[in-house]
Amino acid sequence: xxxxxxxxxxxxxxxxxxxLIALVLTALAIFGGNTLPDRTGPxxxxxxxxxxxxxxxxxxLTVRNTGAxxxxxxxxxxxxxxxxxxxxxxxxxxxGTEKLRLDYPWQAEQPxxxxxLTSTGAxxxxxIDAAVATPQADGGFFALMTxxxxxxxxxxVVLGMLFLPTLxxxxxxxxxxxxxxxxxxxxxxxxxxxxxxxxxxxxxGGAFGGPALVVLGxxxxxxxxxxxxxxxxxxxxxxxxxxxxxxxAIGIGLHNLGEGLAIGSAYAVxxxxxxxxxxxxFAIHNTTEGLAIVSxxxxxxxSLVRLLGLGVIAGAPAILGAxxxxxxxxxxxxxxxxxxxxxxxxxxxxxxxxxxRDKAGRLLDPATVGGATAxxxxxxxxxLLVTA
Amino acid sequence: MTVPESPEHDHxxxxxxxxxxxxxxxxxxxxxxxxxxxxxxxxxDNGGQPGHSGSQSGHAHAHGGGAKGPTxxxxxxxxxDANGFHPTDILRDFDYGTTSRTEDGRVLRxxxxxxxxxxxxxxxxxxxxxxTFNGRIPGPTLRCTEGDRLRVRFHNGSKHPHTMxxxxxxxxxxxxxxxxxxxxxxxxxxxxxxxxxxxxxxxxYHCHVGPLAEHMARGLYGTFIVDPKQGRxxxxxxxxxxxxxxxxxxGEGNQLYAVNGIPFHYMHEPVQVxxxxxxxxxxxxxxxxxxxxxxxxHGNFFDYYPTGTRLEPSEFTDTIIQGQxxxxxxxxxxxYPGKYMFHAHKTEFxxxxxxxxFEVTE
Numbered sequence: 001x002x003x004x005x006x007x008x009x010x011x012x013x014x015x016x017x018x019x020l021i022a023l024v025l026t027a028l029a030i031f032g033g034n035t036l037p038d039r040t041g042p043x044x045x046x047x048x049x050x051x052x053x054x055x056x057x058x059x060x061l062t063v064r065n066t067g068a069x070x071x072x073x074x075x076x077x078x079x080x081x082x083x084x085x086x087x088x089x090x091x092x093x094x095x096g097t098e099k100l101r102l103d104y105p106w107q108a109e110q111p112x113x114x115x116x117l118t119s120t121g122a123x124x125x126x127x128i129d130a131a132v133a134t135p136q137a138d139g140g141f142f143a144l145m146t147x148x149x150x151x152x153x154x155x156x157v158v159l160g161m162l163f164l165p166t167l168x169x170x171x172x173x174x175x176x177x178x179x180x181x182x183x184x185x186x187x188x189x190x191x192x193x194x195x196x197x198x199x200x201x202x203x204x205g206g207a208f209g210g211p212a213l214v215v216l217g218x219x220x221x222x223x224x225x226x227x228x229x230x231x232x233x234x235x236x237x238x239x240x241x242x243x244x245x246x247x248x249a250i251g252i253g254l255h256n257l258g259e260g261l262a263i264g265s266a267y268a269v270x271x272x273x274x275x276x277x278x279x280x281x282f283a284i285h286n287t288t289e290g291l292a293i294v295s296x297x298x299x300x301x302x303s304l305v306r307l308l309g310l311g312v313i314a315g316a317p318a319i320l321g322a323x324x325x326x327x328x329x330x331x332x333x334x335x336x337x338x339x340x341x342x343x344x345x346x347x348x349x350x351x352x353x354x355x356x357r358d359k360a361g362r363l364l365d366p367a368t369v370g371g372a373t374a375x376x377x378x379x380x381x382x383x384l385l386v387t388a
Numbered sequence: 389m390t391v392p393e394s395p396e397h398d399h400x401x402x403x404x405x406x407x408x409x410x411x412x413x414x415x416x417x418x419x420x421x422x423x424x425x426x427x428x429x430x431x432x433d434n435g436g437q438p439g440h441s442g443s444q445s446g447h448a449h450a451h452g453g454g455a456k457g458p459t460x461x462x463x464x465x466x467x468x469d470a471n472g473f474h475p476t477d478i479l480r481d482f483d484y485g486t487t488s489r490t491e492d493g494r495v496l497r498x499x500x501x502x503x504x505x506x507x508x509x510x511x512x513x514x515x516x517x518x519x520t521f522n523g524r525i526p527g528p529t530l531r532c533t534e535g536d537r538l539r540v541r542f543h544n545g546s547k548h549p550h551t552m553x554x555x556x557x558x559x560x561x562x563x564x565x566x567x568x569x570x571x572x573x574x575x576x577x578x579x580x581x582x583x584x585x586x587x588x589x590x591x592x593y594h595c596h597v598g599p600l601a602e603h604m605a606r607g608l609y610g611t612f613i614v615d616p617k618q619g620r621x622x623x624x625x626x627x628x629x630x631x632x633x634x635x636x637x638x639g640e641g642n643q644l645y646a647v648n649g650i651p652f653h654y655m656h657e658p659v660q661v662x663x664x665x666x667x668x669x670x671x672x673x674x675x676x677x678x679x680x681x682x683x684x685x686h687g688n689f690f691d692y693y694p695t696g697t698r699l700e701p702s703e704f705t706d707t708i709i710q711g712q713x714x715x716x717x718x719x720x721x722x723x724y725p726g727k728y729m730f731h732a733h734k735t736e737f738x739x740x741x742x743x744x745x746f747e748v749t750e
Contacts, residue, residue: 121635
């Protein structure tokens with residue numbers, strides 16, 4: 001590489017190439033398109049229903065055109081009866097959205113089959129498994145979502161952190177095993193969230209990338225947290241316990257954002273079984289997350305405020321997630337956020353692994369293998385307790 | 389944790405196949421050049437039938453909405469002018485053809501019927517690539533008297549092969565099916581179907597080229613009425629063809645159901661009838677993909693003459709069932725003024741378009 005700093009010499013050729021590319025693309029767009037025949041198949045009309053809102057006597061669908069061609073809504077029928085509706089008067093372009101408000105006397109808890117008849121006679125169908133009045137985003141809703149998020153996020157994580165004094169007495173070998181357990185816990189969460197993200201993304205129609213969104217979210221989160229790690233360490237390669245705990249808390253927090261999202265959207269469509277099972281199930285499940293946060297802190301004595309702060313960082317995003325999930329039902333956003341959680345957890349695992357090694361540098365001795373296995377099983381089994 | 393399977397995100401790709409209809413314009417233009425259109429069959433012999441002005445233009449009644457019943461998007465209407473036909477006109481449009489005498493003194497009745505491909509607005513904002521007889525759905529109501537000699541010149545202006553197959557009694561080579569007589573009439577081709585009008589009754593004709601269900605479902609059907617020699621009592625006569633549109637072409641049921649072409653039409657423009665006057669409805673079921681259809685009238689009963697082949701009614705009822713290709717005559721008088729609904733009592737069809745009103749006035 002030369003040391004010349006003449007910007008024209010450096011960037012001139014690049015600018016010329018970019019200009020040439022722009023010129024060729026423009027020419028292609030103007031002349032090239034005409035040399036090819038039109039699509040021989042039928043128009044690709046697709047509408048994804050991103051949100052369904054049920055208010056007395058009205059069903060409101062927020063639809064997005066996820067296909068290649070504009071879609072014009074002709075008429076709409078619900079359970080084989082045409083209905084009056086407003087919205088969607090003009091063609092919906094690719095990625096465009098429109099609200100269709102259907103005048104229909106729906107009954108609570110009944111299933112509905114909505115068919116959108118497009119201008120070409122195609123039918124785009126949408127199922128409501130069981131009609132439930134959509135919660136209004138009022139004070140009561142915010143309070144409920146905050147309470148839910150606190151129950152399933154903050155309280156269990158903080159409870160898990162109470163194990164810290166116990167951890168201090170188990171010695172360095174014990175801590176290694178515990179960290180292995182944490183790796184197991186987190187690995188299970190990452191796998192579980194990845195599968196959920198893919199499943200959600202499959203349903204979304206794919207206009208914004210489908211499953212690739214999960215991968216994108218994961219990679220972005222991983223890279224962002226890696227950068228954050230470097231900044232926190234200030235170039236110091238030695239990982240202090242508190243810094244590691246903070247990274248774990250952030251990673252788990254991002255994961256709990258996705259968890260809250262699922263709870264909120266399940267509540268919005270009336271599928272969430274609120275009550276003891278949910279709260280206790282999540283409490284047991286997420287207590288293990290608190291354990292993961294404090295596991296690097298056995299050699300230190302952080303203040304109570306700092307510990308609480310870590311608990312809030314890890315648990316509070318569940319509240320935010322519940323609020324978003326309850327108000328915005330967007331599968332693509334959900335799968336992207338799940339992906340972010342996955343990337344965050346993966347980054348935390350990378351952070352944890354050095355601390356699991358023994359003095360000889362071995363990663364997998366019988367104790368750590370046993371610990372990781374115990375972590376995986378613990379997450380699997382406590383996961384069975386939660387229904388959301 | 390398991391993300392709940394949310395119904396919000398179900399999404400099915402459209403199942404519709406778009407069919408090209410390059411021939412539509414050519415066919416229509418051909419018919420127009422020959423001076424033939426929906427109104428080409430001005431009758432030379434109205435057979436002493438009571439005259440009716442046809443179109444009850446004007447009052448576009450809003451109906452339905454929410455619990456008040458099914459409707460298309462409120463106040464949306466199809467463009468009848470662009471379609472080239474109007475269900476209110478079709479109701480009382482009987483085409484007697486042009487008549488002359490045969491050498492042996494019988495009435496010779498002649499028609500020209502054109503198959504064309506048309507893009508029809510079957511519901512407001514929804515177009516359907518139809519195949520039609522004389523540019524309309526249903527095709528023209530061909531009407532004659534028992535014993536007439538009938539000559540139907542069929543011209544295929546469609547991009548697809550078609551025939552005209554009449555229900556009635558005729559020689560095999562006049563049956564209008566592939567492989568017999570003139571067989572399949574290719575695009576641009578024509579033929580003449582000639583036979584005697586028998587038996588009297590209400591019948592139908594339709595294309596008989598395969599795939600048969602599709603050739604019918606695209607719109608190639610119409611009513612064929614053979615009057616008895618002695619005639620029937622004077623009445624306000626109407627024809628109602630019950631049919632549907634399978635707009636997705638999946639061959640599994642229909643997305644729209646109608647009488648005389650356009651769903652819900654007689655909800656906006658009720659069929660105008662007079663108090664106490666005899667109303668005679670020639671009712672034909674040409675619905676495809678659904679095995680049965682039905683007809684029900686509110687606030688009244690009617691005499692039913694299955695296939696119209698007897699002069700005595702078989703039943704006094706307010707609801708009848710017709711299978712595919714079945715037809716009959718309903719005769720009724722309205723006792724009270726006001727609006728009376730009529731619809732398929734297969735209520736799913738009713739809510740998908742097959743419903744209308746009679747409006748009874750003094």
